[in-house]
Amino acid sequence: MIGRDSAGGLVRRPLSPHLQTYRWPVTMLSSILHRATGIALAAGCVLLVWWLVAAAGSPAYFAFVQGFLASWLGVLMLLGWVAALSYHVLNGIRHLVWDTARGFEKPGLNATSYAILGGTAALTLLVWVVGFAVWR
Amino acid sequence: MSDSSKLSITVRRSQLGQVRGLGAARGGVRHWWVQRLTAMALLPLTIWFVISVLGLLGAPQSAVAGFVAAPVNTVLLVALVAISLHHAEAGVQTVIEDYVHREGSRIASLLAVKALTLFLALVGIIAVLKLAFTAVH
Ligand code: HEM
Numbered sequence: 541m542i543g544r545d546s547a548g549g550l551v552r553r554p555l556s557p558h559l560q561t562y563r564w565p566v567t568m569l570s571s572i573l574h575r576a577t578g579i580a581l582a583a584g585c586v587l588l589v590w591w592l593v594a595a596a597g598s599p600a601y602f603a604f605v606q607g608f609l610a611s612w613l614g615v616l617m618l619l620g621w622v623a624a625l626s627y628h629v630l631n632g633i634r635h636l637v638w639d640t641a642r643g644f645e646k647p648g649l650n651a652t653s654y655a656i657l658g659g660t661a662a663l664t665l666l667v668w669v670v671g672f673a674v675w676r
Numbered sequence: 677m678s679d680s681s682k683l684s685i686t687v688r689r690s691q692l693g694q695v696r697g698l699g700a701a702r703g704g705v706r707h708w709w710v711q712r713l714t715a716m717a718l719l720p721l722t723i724w725f726v727i728s729v730l731g732l733l734g735a736p737q738s739a740v741a742g743f744v745a746a747p748v749n750t751v752l753l754v755a756l757v758a759i760s761l762h763h764a765e766a767g768v769q770t771v772i773e774d775y776v777h778r779e780g781s782r783i784a785s786l787l788a789v790k791a792l793t794l795f796l797a798l799v800g801i802i803a804v805l806k807l808a809f810t811a812v813h
Contacts, residue, residue, distance in 0.1 A: 585761055
């Protein structure tokens with residue numbers, strides 16, 4: 541590949557191997573999941589606003605939206621939203637800790653990545669057990 | 677150490693590459709900082725929201741409306757909607773800048789995200805305010 545050096549001249553750059561070449565370290569998974577959950581949550585904002593609009597709308601419209609959210613597709617979306625938020629929040633806290641220039645040692649990075657994956661499963665399960673228990 | 681005055685290094689940098697600190701417009705870390713500040717605000721807000729919604733599952737519309745209209749909840753919901761969409765807009769902007777390389781498509785998608793998030797935020801806030809100002813207490 542042809543690139544430019546910092547003085548503006550043309551240089552030939554080596555190409556690094558593409559993604560498929562690597563064994564996936566858990567940190568790579570954990571990084572891309574932050575992006576994926578961020579995008580999922582951004583889409584989830586539509587759901588949040590839709591629910592608020594329904595609450596402010598006619599009884600028929602509220603019933604319609606309530607019905608959709610209670611359907612299998614709606615439940616799946618809510619489950620996904622809780623899982624995405626759990627991951628994004630836990631990993632987001634790690635991001636904020638990184639911003640203080642702490643927590644960059646390799647063993648620690650692997651450990652916190654696994655802990656966050658486990659924590660996501662636990663948090664999601666907790667919210668859902670409580671959710672189904674209190675659902676009227 | 678005594679002959680350190682003879683040492684020299686050549687730094688090959690373009691003038692553009694020498695921009696230091698916050699840059700000419702003093703805006704260098706603005707976007708990064710917005711992402712962090714909104715993240716810190718969303719941390720308690722999203723936890724509060726999930727717990728609140730758990731208490732509203734399957735509730736009748738009057739209960740949901742009453743919840744939204746309670747002054748503290750009105751304020752927190754407006755904050756949640758506004759800050760979520762601000763954080764989402766800044767975040768999706770980063771993703772677009774990483775993957776969309778053609779200038780025209782990049783500008784078009786960035787503007788579309790700005791418009792969409794602003795619109796959603798307005799709709800959400802107005803729905804909350806409508807409930808806050810019309811609910812019978
Ligand atoms: C409605 C809620 C949220 C939405 C829609 C959302 C969305 C996003 C998006 C789209 C990104 C960009 C991802 C990327 O650049 O790869 C992002 C980044 C980020 N989010 Fe969130 N997020 C939400 C909640 C939170 C919360 C509660 C936290 C708090 C811990 C948080 C912390 C972060 C951080 C620290 C980043 C920057 C990551 C980086 O620089 O790579 N987010 N978010």
